[in-house]
Amino acid sequence: MTSVLEAQGLGKRYGKRWALRECTIDIPAGHVVGLVGPNGAGKTTLLKLACGQVAPTTGGITVLGGRPAGGRGQLAKVGFVAQDTPVYAGLSIAEHLRLGARLNPGWDAAMARERIERLGLDPAQRGSRLSGGQRAQLALTLGLAKRPELLVLDEPVASLDPLARREFLQGLMEATVEHGLSVVLSSHLVSDLERICDFLIVLAGSRVRVAGEVDRLLATHHRLTGPRRDPGRLPAGQHVVSARHTDRQSTFVVRTEGPIHDPAWMVSRLGMEDLVLAYMDERPAQGPRVALEVRR
């Protein structure tokens, strides 16, 4: 299977601060990829790098086999819905669609019109008078009607209420299935991603903590609870992601390919949120403690 996004040692520095560093990932095509991490973890930077909105400081990134924003051909293949879903305040919805038609050779006018109609939006309404949810839907429509192979969305539902959030994600899912496109979307809320993602990237402290298919990640991660024990005494194949100790008890989240035989442990499966939290908790080389906003 081909890759939609390949990065090797990718890094981006703003002034003295590294927004993203040593990012090496390979995302195969055909997935809905969730990029999760606390605010300021580098999600927006990674997505902007993928769309060529910013240039990397170090390393390289290839999107759909080409350099991001490396020409009209590349631009046509990648759709991008930026954070806070900006639209032109002075332009009406109809004019936004016209903008899309004028600026994209592969524009699907019928689909755009039909989507706006289905959403019950008034084409004469100006961008400045749209609610957050309507604005997000308009931005998504622009991104979809361009008919990209990869659609990148940066915190598309961050400012939406739960109902608008659900509607938006549902619309996105339907379009993904219908047009067979790959999607990368970021969120600091695991619950948003849980429903729709089949590939997960956890980003914290400007580094990638884990990346992989959700099913596989859930199958290889376990929570072990048992009598207090030093993490160093776990079997070699079990990589400790996070560890918590009380006086008598230890709780580990481990990644392992093999089964766990030790009868002293109570083994339980992890949900996506537990998994993400475990990786956020991981503190290699005194990285700053990151907090994850959890929402049910």
Added chain:
Amino acid sequence: MIWLTWRQFRGSAAMVAAALAALAAVLAVTGPGLASGYAGGLAECTPDDTCARFFDRFFDAYHTPFMAVGLVVLVLPALIGLFWGAPLITRELEAGTHLLVWSQTVTRRRWLATKLALTGAAATTATGLCALVVTWWSDPLDKSAPAGYALMDPLVFGARGVAPLGYAAFAFVLGVTVGMLVRRTLPAMALTLAVFAAVQLAMPLLVRPHLMPPVTATFELGDANVQSFGVQRDGGERPQVLLDSAVPGHMGSWVLSSHLLDPSGRVIAGAGESATIAVSTTSGPCSPQQVGPQGMAACMAEINRLGYRQLATYQPLARFWPFQWIETGLYALLTLGLTVLSFWWLRRRVS
């Protein structure tokens, strides 16, 4: 991209077009009357050689509108830089809409090129038309303007001919570039205004006098270059001479310096200073007995005979068009440089 640029720009374009149309209408209505008044007056004054007085009268009557229309042409490029140039990119950066448009199938370079070309063309066209109308309207006044208001003088030079095109293009691209560097509209506008004003002051003060080597020459004193000439009736004091910023025989020149030389060639008075002339006031043409309304000329002739001269450096009126083209070229170069900088900055830093 052209459609989008036009769609974003059409509001302010319509506003400026309406204002310019109003100005043009007013000037078109009053222009012919002005021209015929000048032609009539000139025909009347030529036979009895009183045209100098006619010019003064005619110019004084229209002094205020003359200054006002000139000011419009001088200020328009600054306004264009402030309100078309600076917000062109910052507005998008502030609203985040640059991310929307950059994720369409249009390269950033083409996006900027279209915005710059279309809005820049409108900016230069508007200013060009404005300058054209004003140049046409002011023609009779320019021909009758006294020293200080002639075509070559800084305030008037910048409001005539083709130079305003250069100013407008420069101000616009300056606004765009500053906007890209500063990224916020209000600071960008303030900085654009400051830089543009500085350049517009530096040009006539520091650069324009040297576009071509100025002419230096000495002139006899006379009505054309002496502003005041005083002889006291009681003969107690020697006559005082204050030079004007004008040179005889070269009407409309831009006088850069004007000094009074004594017979030995020493400078005895600079611009705006009056000097005492060492001429006998007890006898001869400058004595109180001789000096009357008609005798002033004889006294002046005596002073010239003694060897007092005006030493002036000036740019003659004939250089008006060469200067206009050179200056427009300079601003075009500045505009080009800033354009290159803006594209480079867009590629490297804006995101």
